[in-house]
Structure formats: C-alpha cells, structure tokens
Amino acid sequence: MTTRALDPVQRRALRRQQLRRAGVYALAILIALWILLPIWLIGTMAFSTRDDVYGFPKQMAPIPFTTDTMQFFIDQPGIIDGTRNSIVVAVITLAMSTLIAAPAGYAISRYFFVGRDAYRLGILAVRAFPIVILAVPLAVTFIEWGMFDKVYSVALMHTALTLPTTVLVVSSVFASIPREFEEAAKVFGCNAYQAFMRVVLPLVLPGIAASAIFTFVMSWNEVFAATLLTIRNRTLPALILYQLNKSSLQFQYAGGFFMLVPSLIFIFFIRRYLFNMWGQITK
Amino acid sequence: MAEIRIENAVKTFGKVVAVDNVSLTVHEHEFVVLLGPSGCGKTTLLRAIAGLGMVDSGRIMIGSRDVTYLPPKDRNISMVFQSYAIFPHMRVFDNIAFGLKMKRMPKDEIKRRVQSAAELLHIENFLDRYPSQMSGGQRQRVAVARAIAVHAEVLLMDEPLSNLDALLRLEMRAELKRLLAELKATTVYVTHDQIEALSMGDRIAVMREGRILQFDSPTKVYDMPADRFVAGFIGTPPMNFLEGQVRRHDGAVSVYIGDYALKPIPELAETLARYDGQPIVAGIRAENMEALGQPAEDALKVTVLVVEPLGSQNLLTIRIGEDIIKVSTHPDFRAAPDQDIWIRFPSDKIRWIDRDSGKTLLPDLDKLMS
Numbered sequence: 001m002t003t004r005a006l007d008p009v010q011r012r013a014l015r016r017q018q019l020r021r022a023g024v025y026a027l028a029i030l031i032a033l034w035i036l037l038p039i040w041l042i043g044t045m046a047f048s049t050r051d052d053v054y055g056f057p058k059q060m061a062p063i064p065f066t067t068d069t070m071q072f073f074i075d076q077p078g079i080i081d082g083t084r085n086s087i088v089v090a091v092i093t094l095a096m097s098t099l100i101a102a103p104a105g106y107a108i109s110r111y112f113f114v115g116r117d118a119y120r121l122g123i124l125a126v127r128a129f130p131i132v133i134l135a136v137p138l139a140v141t142f143i144e145w146g147m148f149d150k151v152y153s154v155a156l157m158h159t160a161l162t163l164p165t166t167v168l169v170v171s172s173v174f175a176s177i178p179r180e181f182e183e184a185a186k187v188f189g190c191n192a193y194q195a196f197m198r199v200v201l202p203l204v205l206p207g208i209a210a211s212a213i214f215t216f217v218m219s220w221n222e223v224f225a226a227t228l229l230t231i232r233n234r235t236l237p238a239l240i241l242y243q244l245n246k247s248s249l250q251f252q253y254a255g256g257f258f259m260l261v262p263s264l265i266f267i268f269f270i271r272r273y274l275f276n277m278w279g280q281i282t283k
Numbered sequence: 284m285a286e287i288r289i290e291n292a293v294k295t296f297g298k299v300v301a302v303d304n305v306s307l308t309v310h311e312h313e314f315v316v317l318l319g320p321s322g323c324g325k326t327t328l329l330r331a332i333a334g335l336g337m338v339d340s341g342r343i344m345i346g347s348r349d350v351t352y353l354p355p356k357d358r359n360i361s362m363v364f365q366s367y368a369i370f371p372h373m374r375v376f377d378n379i380a381f382g383l384k385m386k387r388m389p390k391d392e393i394k395r396r397v398q399s400a401a402e403l404l405h406i407e408n409f410l411d412r413y414p415s416q417m418s419g420g421q422r423q424r425v426a427v428a429r430a431i432a433v434h435a436e437v438l439l440m441d442e443p444l445s446n447l448d449a450l451l452r453l454e455m456r457a458e459l460k461r462l463l464a465e466l467k468a469t470t471v472y473v474t475h476d477q478i479e480a481l482s483m484g485d486r487i488a489v490m491r492e493g494r495i496l497q498f499d500s501p502t503k504v505y506d507m508p509a510d511r512f513v514a515g516f517i518g519t520p521p522m523n524f525l526e527g528q529v530r531r532h533d534g535a536v537s538v539y540i541g542d543y544a545l546k547p548i549p550e551l552a553e554t555l556a557r558y559d560g561q562p563i564v565a566g567i568r569a570e571n572m573e574a575l576g577q578p579a580e581d582a583l584k585v586t587v588l589v590v591e592p593l594g595s596q597n598l599l600t601i602r603i604g605e606d607i608i609k610v611s612t613h614p615d616f617r618a619a620p621d622q623d624i625w626i627r628f629p630s631d632k633i634r635w636i637d638r639d640s641g642k643t644l645l646p647d648l649d650k651l652m653s
Contacts, residue, residue: 183335187355188361189386199372
C-alpha cells in the first residue's frame with residue numbers, strides 16, 4: 001500500500017470538493033424530507049388507532065397497526081360515491097384532454113402555420129386567467145345551460161383546465177421524435193397516415209401515456225372547479241374539502257391518505273414508464 | 284433501372300432560393316455526387332428527387348415517369364438519411380424489412396432479402412438487436428441495408444458518412460463504393476466532403492447558391508474546374524491563384540507575374556491575347572508545380588514561408604508578389620523557412636481564369652477542329 005502525499009493546495013481543493021458534495025447531499029435530503037415527512041405522517045396517522053391519532057406527541061410509525069381509521073373514513077356517507085365521481089371525471093378528462101391535445105400537439109411540433117406562436121400563447125393564457133374571477137359567471141352559465149351539478153360538467157371544466165399542460169407536454173413529446181423517422185417511413189412505402197401509425201405513434205405512446213396519467217392526477221386533485229360546479233354530485237376532493245372543518249382528525253388523516261395514494265402511485269408509474277422505454281434513443 | 288432527369292427545378296423557402304432553375308440528368312446505373320458547401324441547395328435537390336419536398340416549378344422524371352407530384356412511396360426510390368433515421372422501436376431485422384413489408388412481400392422472400400442485405404453490410408449477426416444496442420457505425424450499416432433491401436431503381440444518399448468518425452468514414456467509403464458498384468442502382472449522393480465526392484462519384488455536380496456550377500467526372504472537375512469557386516473548393520489544398528498581366532510581344536502572348544513570364548499553351552494563346560494589357564488569374568494545383576533547389580531556366584525564384592512535412596509530401600507555403608500559394612514537393616525535397624527556392628510552372632497545368640467573371644478560359648473548340 002502506498003499513501004499518496006497531498007500537498008496543501010491539493011488537500012484544500014479536495015476538502016473544498018468534499019464540502020461542496022456534502023452540501024449538495026444535505027440540501028437534497030432536506031428537500032426530500034420537506035416533501036416526505038408530511039406524507040409519512042399522514043400515512044402513519046391513517047393506520048393508527050383512534051387514541052394515537054388524537055395523542056401527542058405524534059408517533060412516527062403506525063404501532064399498533066390498524067385499518068379502523070381508514071374503515072371509518074370509507075364508511076362515511078358519500079365517500080364511495082365521491083370516489084366514483086372523481087374517477088369518472090378524471091377518466092373523461094383524461095380521454096377528452098388527450099384526444100384534443102394529441103392532434104394539437106402534433107400540429108404545433110410539426111407544422112409551421114400562421115398564428116402558431118399566438119396559438120401557443122393563447123393556450124397558456126387559459127391558465128394565466130385566475131379561475132376565481134371566472135367562478136361566478138361560470139356557475140351561472142352552467143346553471144342556465146342546465147349543466148350544473150353534473151359529473152360531466154366537472155369533466156368539461158377539468159378538460160379546459162388541463163388542456164394547456166397536456167398540449168404542451170404532448171407537443172414536446174412529438175418534438176422529440178425526429179422528422180426523419182416519418183420521412184424514412186414515407187420513402188419506404190408509407191403514406192402520411194401509415195407513417196404516423198407505424199413509426200410515430202409507437203414512439204410517442206409512452207410519452208402520451210405519461211401525459212394522460214398526469215392529466216388524470218391533475219383532475220383527481222382539482223378541488224376548486226369541482227366545489228364550484230357541484231352540490232350533490234361532489235368529487236372526492238370537493239367532498240373532503242367541504243367536510244374538512246367539521247370532521248374528526250381521523251377523517252382528515254384518512255382522507256388525506258386516500259387522496260394521496262393514487263397520485264403517488266401514478267406519478268411513480270409514469271416515472272418508470274418514461275425511463276424504461278427505449279432508453280435515451282427517442283431523444 | 285432508370286435515369287433521373289431534372290428539368291428547370293426551382294425551390295424557394297420564403298425569400299431564399301434554395302434550388303435555382305437546376306437541370307440535371309443522371310444516367311442509368313450512374314453514381315452522381317451533389318457537392319457543395321452547406322446551404323448550396325444540394326440536400327433540397329435530393330429531397331425534391333425523393334419527394335420529401337415538392338419543387339415550386341420544374342419537372343422531375345425517373346425513367347419515363349413524371350414523378351414531380353408523386354409522394355415518395357410511389358417513386359420507386361430508396362434513401363439513406365444523414366441521421367440514419369432507423370426506427371428505434373424495431374429490431375434490426377424489422378428495420379431492414381420495413382420497406383419490404385410495406386410492399387406486402389411474402390414472408391420467406393422478405394427473410395431472404397433481409398438476410399442478403401445484412402450479409403452485404405456484415406450485420407447478419409445483429410438482426411435481433413435494437414438500434415440502441417448498436418454503435419454509430421453499425422446503425423449506419425442498418426440504414427444502408429434497409430435502403431438496398433427494397434431494390435429500388437434509384438438510391439438517394441444524404442451525407443450518409445458525415446456522422447462517422449474519420450477512420451470509420453474512410454473504411455465505409457470504400458465499402459459503399461464497392462457495394463454500389465455491385466448494385467448498379469442509379470445513385471444520387473449528397474456530400475460537402477470533396478474527397479468523398481472525388482473518390483466515389485462517376486460524375487460530380489458542384490453546387491453553389493442553388494445552381495450547378497460544373498457537372499463532370501471527378502478528374503475533370505479536379506483538373507479543369509469550370510470556375511474559380513470550384514477550383515478553390517475542390518482539392519486539398521485547393522488550387523492556387525496567382526494574379527498576372529497579359530502582354531503581347533511580336534505575336535507571342537505571355538502572362539507576367541512581376542517580371543516572370545508564364546507561357547500559355549498554344550490552344551489558349553488566342554483567347555488570352557484578347558486580354559492584352561489586362562489582368563488575368565492563373566490557377567495551378569500544388570502538386571503541378573516543380574520545386575527546385577537550384578536556379579534553373581524558366582524557374583521563378585521564391586522564398587519559403589512555411590514547411591509542412593505531411594509524410595507522403597512536403598507542403599511548402601510561399602509568397603509570390605501579393606499571393607500566398609502552396610507547393611507540394613517530394614518528401615525528400617529539403618527546404619526551410621526563409622530559404623530561396625525555384626519554382627517551375629508547366630504550361631499545360633495552368634488554368635486561366637477571368638478575373639471578373641471567375642470563369643475558366645477554355646480553348647476555342649471550333650478553331651481546334653478546323
């Protein structure tokens with residue numbers, strides 16, 4: 001074994017590098033904890049006994065473990081219906097948003113047309129407009145058109161709200177597929193439709209799927225429009241929000257956990273899907 | 284098999300004229316290289332032949348068919364893309380078979396053709412792989428295999444070697460040339476690399492600013508460039524240019540570089556005589572001058588600026604008047620910076636170029652015939 005002697009300059013540089021790396025790790029851990037700690041706490045409480053939920057200080061693990069709290073939440077009136085509403089709304093939103101966004105995203109990424117940049121900006125403008133200002137006219141219009149308190153009207157609203165993000169995500173997915181792939185397909189015997197179906201679609205599918213799932217999560221989590229447009233047919237977040245300040249701690253923790261889980265699973269799923277399919281080659 | 288005929292093709296992008304009234308005929312089985320700097324319109328012209336960009340006006344014929352407005356799939360062409368454009372979600376086999384499957388060929392015929400194309404390019408052991416599991420050079424081979432498997436009448440290649448590293452490019456160049464000679468497809472090959480063009484093409488079309496400046500065999504393009512641009516674009520180093528004055532003495536025409544007189548060949552004497560008293564540009568290639576260590580008759584005394592030993596030759600940089608020129612000498616020729624040497628210019632190797640138009644002066648053919 002030989003120990004390499006470092007001169008002071010090298011040693012200082014080495015120490016500085018180690019220090020910097022330690023700093024980066026510390027910061028990363030801090031940020032992760034910032035996100036994870038509340039989630040962990042909610043999860044712990046959701047599976048703790050009633051006494052533990054009300055106890056203080058809070059415990060960091062669900063011991064003793066029980067599903068009573070979750071059961072209590074699910075047994076509350078309206079939760080099953082609210083969940084079903086939420087899923088229906090999210091699925092309709094996902095379908096409509098993706099169906100509209102896919103062609104729009106393709107057009108933005110592939111074609112130069114008059115007003116393309118204006119169109120891009122216009123899409124974003126929808127998001128820039130605070131929905132609070134729209135609340136009253138929106139509710140009035142939906143009532144006038146007889147669409148108030150309907151599941152599909154929440155889905156329509158969610159489609160409008162998610163479209164900007166979906167279009168931009170989808171267009172960037174299309175933009176990552178080189179034009180030459182389509183051209184090669186055409187040279188080797190495809191018409192435009194076949195080139196799209198055989199070459200472009202398989203390549204963008206993971207990206208589109210990810211964006212669709214993202215849309216689902218956005219709709220699942222959306223609470224304002226859902227609260228605004230429904231009274232009896234509440235989606236889950238609207239229902240929970242409505243009951244939050246008059247409900248027990250058990251209900252709050254269990255409800256939080258119940259809302260959280262699908263989002264976490266889906267996002268995790270998107271992540272894996274995106275990284276696994278064909279590695280970096282589609283970039 | 285078919286010839287390609289392009290008649291008065293024009294293609295503009297906004298205000299930019301990418302292809303400016305180009306006419307070009309590629310014979311059956313011929314290998315034509317479109318050569319030019321980037322932005323000269325060569326790729327646009329190739330894409331027009333492929334049908335990936337329609338011309339604004341003009342006509343494109345393949346064989347006896349007018350394909351000007353046909354989509355790529357109906358043109359009976361095949362293409363190798365600069366970025367290869369092999370499909371990442373398909374195995375090598377399916378990539379090569381893509382064109383054949385689109386033609387709904389029987390399965391065993393597809394298998395046979397893919398196999399033989401893969402063997403020609405030495406990738407028969409990689410047929411089960413995905414492109415992401417292959418190196419750049421291997422992907423390039425897949426792209427070529429896919430292009431030749433369809434047995435198209437016309438093979439188009441858009442800078443197929445430009446993404447390879449230098450050594451691999453050299454190797455692929457020879458291999459492609461052998462392959463294409465075997466296939467006998469009518470080939471149009473786009474490149475900005477003049478060595479590639481010289482080494483591979485049957486004929487080279489040198490392009491600049493949307494026009495074809497010269498369309499000749501590689502030797503002709505190299506030896507008799509049509510104008511100053513071609514002369515300066517082709518060759519390593521490019522052709523040297525020396526400015527001189529034309530003077531007539533007792534019926535004989537000479538071009539003076541300072542006090543030194545260059546004698547034109549008799550065939551060009553008459554043409555040059557018209558420039559009496561005017562400047563003219565002499566173009567000569569580095570390897571066509573003779574460098575001497577001692578003074579000699581007809582030799583111009585010059586001073587060496589730089590000596591670059593390149594192994595197979597020594598490249599000297601010398602100054603003559605205002606002009607800096609490169610002279611290639613035998614590697615044994617001894618020279619050092621600031622040393623005087625003597626240069627001889629063989630008359631038949633000098634190309635005379637009109638200073639204003641940039642065009643090379645040609646012998647008056649009618650006169651020569653009579």
